[in-house]
Amino acid sequence: MDAIKKSIGVSHHKEKENNKPPKPEPPKPAKLKVVIESPPVCFIRKPALSTGAIFTGLLKVTVTEPGVVFDTFDLQFLCTEKAKKPVANHCPECSLKTSEMKKWTVLAAPKPLAPGEHDFPFSWHIPGHLPATTHGHLVDLDYHLFAEAKTSKGDIITITEPVLIRRAIQQPESKESNRNFPPTNILGVMTMDNTIYPMQTEIDLQLRIKNVVTHKENAMSRWALRKVIWRIEETEQYVSPACPKHSDKLGGTGKGIQHEHVKCIGDGVMNKGWKSDFSLEDSSIEMEITAGLDAAIKSACDVEATNGLRVKHHVVIECVINEEWAPDHKPKHIASTGAARILKTTFGVVLTDRAGMNISWDEEAPPVYQDVPPSPPLYAEAPEYDLKDLEGELENMGIGSDPSSVAGPSGTAGSSNAP
Ligand SMILES: [Zn+2]
Incomplete structure (x- = not known):
């Protein structure tokens, strides 16, 4: 009780102090x-x-x-x-x-x-x-x-x-990605926009699971979809830099500690809403998934920087499938074999700001009169290239390559808490 009284006393005292008008500068x-x-x-x-x-x-x-x-x-x-x-x-x-x-x-x-x-x-x-x-x-x-x-x-x-x-970041509008799921013959085809935007609560994905029916030993076996779980993951990596005083702890200046953090920024479950075609020739399960970012969770846009900061996003889809079986002479007597699988697949996606009215400054300004060269360039002086020589160079130009691999982070040594 004494301790409580004391602490109340202290806080009152502090409040009084804080209420003092600050010294006028x-x-x-x-x-x-x-x-x-x-x-x-x-x-x-x-x-x-x-x-x-x-x-x-x-x-x-x-x-x-x-x-x-x-x-x-x-x-x-x-x-x-x-x-x-x-x-x-x-x-x-x-x-x-x-x-x-x-x-x-x-x-x-x-x-x-x-x-x-x-x-x-x-x-x-x-x-x-x-x-x-x-x-x-x-x-x-x-x-x-x-x-x-x-x-x-x-x-x-x-x-x-x-x-x-x-x-x-401007990207092509949508892409189709294919995934195999060995040892089954199943092929997953996913179509979605490459780009998502902050606060986007509706992201349309089309998923088609092909080759779900096989025929062997006078029986038909097929995979039936039970559940689809989707989530959007944000992976952040950063090298916490050490100050000169604490860099000795890590073995030298310019060193830091690499950290990684993965969080879910949107998820959902579907228990129905797909179309199954179990014909042997062209079997497939098709569905449209409306995924989205959880408005209550703060997300960061994609980043890739030479200081070791990197933010990336993935869409993760898990399909729970059950195996069913029917003998050829009784095709309607479908029974579960008890076998189940989870088809898990991950697709990279870019979370970026909308360009809106912004265009790149170099595309905005038309060439002014002074920029026009006084005479046409002399093509005769241009060296001739053999296409074979060029191929090697083009690969080495590294356009679109990972910038951190060029400049390198200031330090990635030390311990890591990456999973
Ligand atoms: Zn320090």
């Missing part, structure tokens, strides 16, 4: 404001193929006092990675990694600015291989602009402006 001699002028950043296509985005804006400085001299004045585009499973728990440096992607020197030397408003335009071609803003189970990856001005009198004026980067 001395007024700063200048105010900063960021105005982003370019449209919301949306990379089009996969990291290896994306041309990035043009990012432009204005840093507005309002000087409120006369005689203000700026010693340093910089603007940075920063990327933060907040590891949810840091290498050392409670270590702020292991938990939060900040990387400078771009820096602008707003004012180079100690420079006075007169009272009033001053605009400093900035622009950057953001490379398209950078990972989009991602809020996952293992990491929150965010971008922001950070400006800091230091005056000769020691005032420090800062501003932080978050920048959301999205990616829209």
